[in-house]
Amino acid sequence: MSLVSAQSALLVLADGTTYRGWSFGASGTVIGEVVFNTGMTGYQEVLTDPSYLGQIVTFTYPELGNTGVNPEDEESQRPQVRGAIARNICARPSNWRSTQSLSDYLKHHHIPGIYGIDTRALTRKIRTVGAMNGAISTEILDPAELRSRVEQAPSMAGLNLVKEVTTQTMYEWSEPTDRVWEFSPSLASSEAAKPGYTVVAIDFGIKRNILRRLASYGCRVIVVPANTSAEEILKYNPDGIFLSNGPGDPAAVTEGVTTTRELLKANKPVFGICMGHQILGLSLGAETFKLKFGHRGLNQPAGLKQRQVEITSQNHGFAINPESLSDGVEITHLNLNDQTVAGLKHKSLPFFSVQYHPEASPGPHDADYLFEQFIQQMEQAKRL
Numbered sequence: 001m002s003l004v005s006a007q008s009a010l011l012v013l014a015d016g017t018t019y020r021g022w023s024f025g026a027s028g029t030v031i032g033e034v035v036f037n038t039g040m041t042g043y044q045e046v047l048t049d050p051s052y053l054g055q056i057v058t059f060t061y062p063e064l065g066n067t068g069v070n071p072e073d074e075e076s077q078r079p080q081v082r083g084a085i086a087r088n089i090c091a092r093p094s095n096w097r098s099t100q101s102l103s104d105y106l107k108h109h110h111i112p113g114i115y116g117i118d119t120r121a122l123t124r125k126i127r128t129v130g131a132m133n134g135a136i137s138t139e140i141l142d143p144a145e146l147r148s149r150v151e152q153a154p155s156m157a158g159l160n161l162v163k164e165v166t167t168q169t170m171y172e173w174s175e176p177t178d179r180v181w182e183f184s185p186s187l188a189s190s191e192a193a194k195p196g197y198t199v200v201a202i203d204f205g206i207k208r209n210i211l212r213r214l215a216s217y218g219c220r221v222i223v224v225p226a227n228t229s230a231e232e233i234l235k236y237n238p239d240g241i242f243l244s245n246g247p248g249d250p251a252a253v254t255e256g257v258t259t260t261r262e263l264l265k266a267n268k269p270v271f272g273i274c275m276g277h278q279i280l281g282l283s284l285g286a287e288t289f290k291l292k293f294g295h296r297g298l299n300q301p302a303g304l305k306q307r308q309v310e311i312t313s314q315n316h317g318f319a320i321n322p323e324s325l326s327d328g329v330e331i332t333h334l335n336l337n338d339q340t341v342a343g344l345k346h347k348s349l350p351f352f353s354v355q356y357h358p359e360a361s362p363g364p365h366d367a368d369y370l371f372e373q374f375i376q377q378m379e380q381a382k383r384l
């Protein structure tokens with residue numbers, strides 16, 4: 001295990017703000033949208049969530065790497081962030097599941113990180129100015145030169161990144177949440193009758209824990225590439241259709257929107273998470289917009305009509321414009337921090353979606369009931 005280096009590294013934002021720190025993970029230069037995540041746990045799940053593709057993630061939790069990394073906590077087959085920013089790095093992980101240090105892991109995957117950064121100041125900056133592009137480098141230590149590279153990079157608005165993360169071929173997923181970790185009383189306590197519904201999941205950059213939760217609730221999940229046509233999807237004769245999370249600007253994923261619009265005509269239950277929620281909204285005629293700095297963390301309150309507020313895991317930079325929703329669509333949840341749309345459903349058809357992550361990983365389990373809701377909708381649709 002290599003200790004974290006004292007090699008100098010530079011972080012420059014598009015507005016010229018410069019931070020000096022030290023390198024961890026790989027050496028090199030990366031450019032991406034600099035965002036922040038306020039979660040206190042789950043850095044490995046964040047790093048491997050495909051929705052972060054193209055982004056440099058600032059972790060506000062003050063020390064990263066304490067529990068190392070392990071093969072089970074991967075949300076996809078590799079880390080997807082472009083770079084990582086930390087206040088401090090733990091060089092000697094201590095956890096029974098750890099197989100590698102965070103720094104070695106990122107080095108192995110050629111992902112640079114910078115530590116020694118005043119992440120509180122950086123986060124305040126992003127909150128004030130808004131998320132913007134930035135660069136981390138161990139090679140270009142002149143801020144003006146690094147900034148000129150940042151200026152050449154495209155902005156996140158308008159970017160379709162789905163083709164970079166979607167599966168190339170269809171596959172079936174059957175692995176449920178490990179029994180040791182199962183938290184749902186109904187699933188943990190008994191050999192609950194498994195409904196055996198077939199769900200086709202459109203992969204815009206799907207997280208493994210979504211697949212695990214669907215499998216835990218007894219679904220046979222067929223995961224298909226994002227460019228699969230509605231006709232091909234319906235050939236699987238699914239009981240329900242799932243629209244996954246994913247990176248980039250949802251409005252740029254026009255193929256996904258067209259396919260979803262086509263699929264809605266079949267009136268089968270549809271459940272969308274995060275980008276899936278945005279794509280459902282877009283296919284129902286709504287518009288999306290870019291938030292100033294997004295919501296990324298594990299304690300975002302969501303609620304509206306329900307008596308209980310859900311504390312939710314979130315990771316998004318875009319949201320649905322409520323003014324653009326048609327009369328047939330109802331807002332079910334708002335993000336209670338800024339009143340943006342966090343959930344919607346069709347008033348008469350079995351389509352619903354949430355902007356947050358009921359599968360958590362990392363995060364609280366308050367919203368896991370939404371998977372059950374999807375199952376119930378499939379049950380009802382079968383009875384009709």
Ligand SMILES: NC(=O)CC[C@H](N)C(=O)O
Nearest residue numbers: 051245246274275317318
């Ligand atoms: N987690 C996600 O699916 C994110 C959706 C979209 N890329 C956004 O940033 O809003």
